[in-house]
Amino acid sequence: MTHPKTPHVVDARYMEPPGPFVATMEMLDTLKEGEKMLLLLFREPHPLYKVLRQNGHNYETELLPDGTFEILISR
Amino acid sequence: MLAFENAPPFAAPLRFFLTAPLFAALAGLLVAFEGPDIFASRWTPGALAATHLITIGFMLQVMLGALIQILPVVAGASLKRPVAVARVVHVGLTVGALLLAAGFFFGAPALLGIAALTLGLSMLFFLAVTVSALIAVPTTSPTIRGIKVALFGLSGVVGLGVVLALALAYGWPLPLMALADLHAGWGLGGWAGVLLAAMAYVVVPMFQLTPGYPARASWWFPLFMLLMLLLWSIGVLGDWSLLVRLGQLGAALAGMAFAGLTLRLQGQRRRARPDATYRYWQLGLILSIFGLFFLLTVAIRPALADIDGWTLMFGVLLIAGGFIPFITGMLYKIVPFLSWTHLQTCGQAKVPAPAMNKILAEPAMHRQLLAYAAALALLLAAIVIPAWLARPAGLAFAVANGWLWWNLAGAIGRYRHHQADIEAKLAAKLTAP
Numbered sequence: 001m002t003h004p005k006t007p008h009v010v011d012a013r014y015m016e017p018p019g020p021f022v023a024t025m026e027m028l029d030t031l032k033e034g035e036k037m038l039l040l041l042f043r044e045p046h047p048l049y050k051v052l053r054q055n056g057h058n059y060e061t062e063l064l065p066d067g068t069f070e071i072l073i074s075r
Numbered sequence: 076m077l078a079f080e081n082a083p084p085f086a087a088p089l090r091f092f093l094t095a096p097l098f099a100a101l102a103g104l105l106v107a108f109e110g111p112d113i114f115a116s117r118w119t120p121g122a123l124a125a126t127h128l129i130t131i132g133f134m135l136q137v138m139l140g141a142l143i144q145i146l147p148v149v150a151g152a153s154l155k156r157p158v159a160v161a162r163v164v165h166v167g168l169t170v171g172a173l174l175l176a177a178g179f180f181f182g183a184p185a186l187l188g189i190a191a192l193t194l195g196l197s198m199l200f201f202l203a204v205t206v207s208a209l210i211a212v213p214t215t216s217p218t219i220r221g222i223k224v225a226l227f228g229l230s231g232v233v234g235l236g237v238v239l240a241l242a243l244a245y246g247w248p249l250p251l252m253a254l255a256d257l258h259a260g261w262g263l264g265g266w267a268g269v270l271l272a273a274m275a276y277v278v279v280p281m282f283q284l285t286p287g288y289p290a291r292a293s294w295w296f297p298l299f300m301l302l303m304l305l306l307w308s309i310g311v312l313g314d315w316s317l318l319v320r321l322g323q324l325g326a327a328l329a330g331m332a333f334a335g336l337t338l339r340l341q342g343q344r345r346r347a348r349p350d351a352t353y354r355y356w357q358l359g360l361i362l363s364i365f366g367l368f369f370l371l372t373v374a375i376r377p378a379l380a381d382i383d384g385w386t387l388m389f390g391v392l393l394i395a396g397g398f399i400p401f402i403t404g405m406l407y408k409i410v411p412f413l414s415w416t417h418l419q420t421c422g423q424a425k426v427p428a429p430a431m432n433k434i435l436a437e438p439a440m441h442r443q444l445l446a447y448a449a450a451l452a453l454l455l456a457a458i459v460i461p462a463w464l465a466r467p468a469g470l471a472f473a474v475a476n477g478w479l480w481w482n483l484a485g486a487i488g489r490y491r492h493h494q495a496d497i498e499a500k501l502a503a504k505l506t507a508p
Contacts, residue, residue: 013287017412042286043149043287044151044216044218046147046151050151063290067276067287067290067293
């Protein structure tokens, strides 16, 4: 799946936990320096935010009208 | 997405989850003991005692336990020393609920006074701790807004409750009935209803694999409910009945809209097989719509509240038909899920955790659900024919909630067994050459 913001997308909206966390960490490992990935979820992933901050990643979150949180994560 | 390294230890929420069903069972026994008289009106000592055994002993108990557990996950806010907070709040709530119920039942002013003090101080402490954890958290999602508004609602229901208990105990000249209605409005709408919605925004899509809640409605629901309760409060203070009715009407419609929307989302779920949580939520959503319909009718025609059983029907449908099923359904997800995540952590990725259905099997939950549904049917029928059904309904309610305790306690027993097993396997792996 691709997206206008980045070709690297994890659509975790219908995944059961801990699927979204695992899929995000796996995709982050495949990104090159400067690349970004997008995580789609129906909630804000605060525990993931904490791990991202600890590992030095930046992220921006946007809530779409249908209830999707788009989380754009920089490598 | 629920990494639990920053979540509190299991002991923090567990004490609440295991105490709550005992309170609901006690309420059932009280109904069985009192018999038909308890259904005479919602103001009988027995009805007041049973109501508060359920609302404080069961509902508030689980909601606070769950909030302590879930704040880091849904709001990124961690409580300092969660186990100590849980211990203090749990003792205050348990002792306070028992004293309050005893105060109502025996008509003892001293007990009502001590209960008001115990519950008031416990909740003040809980609010201080959670507000200080949340104060620096930006409101980036409807869930965080909902939690903040719900805590305001909690302060409203507790404040009014303390005033009402003291007014009863010391004979203060206050409009007790109007204030009691308002107290119930803040408790069921401003606190429990808004908190339920805030949690539903996260857990319904996550556990039942439904679409998300539309953003605009999710942002507005907590604020709208708050606005309606403020109108209702101003109406009571100024003795403006139109404002009171407008607040009730708005709160009822908002609640019905939330329940209707959740039913629609559940209809689009991607999980093929309905589980106990899903069925409990379906039951709760449908019956709370019926319950709120009774509130709606009273808001439009206040004289309906004088019909025998009308307000009792509202209370039983919304509390026993709506909130208890929502909460039980959540407990059936949370307890196995937390057990599983703690076992995962315990195994340190070297020893796998057992599947969640090994901790609490679906058939056990389903059978308890059937028992609860039967108890609920009896309870609703007992409002119409109390002479025959009051005692069987109370007993059935006690059995169904005792069964819930049995299921949860069994799950914790298996969790501890697996934990010991994993620790032994881990030790063997680490010491192996």
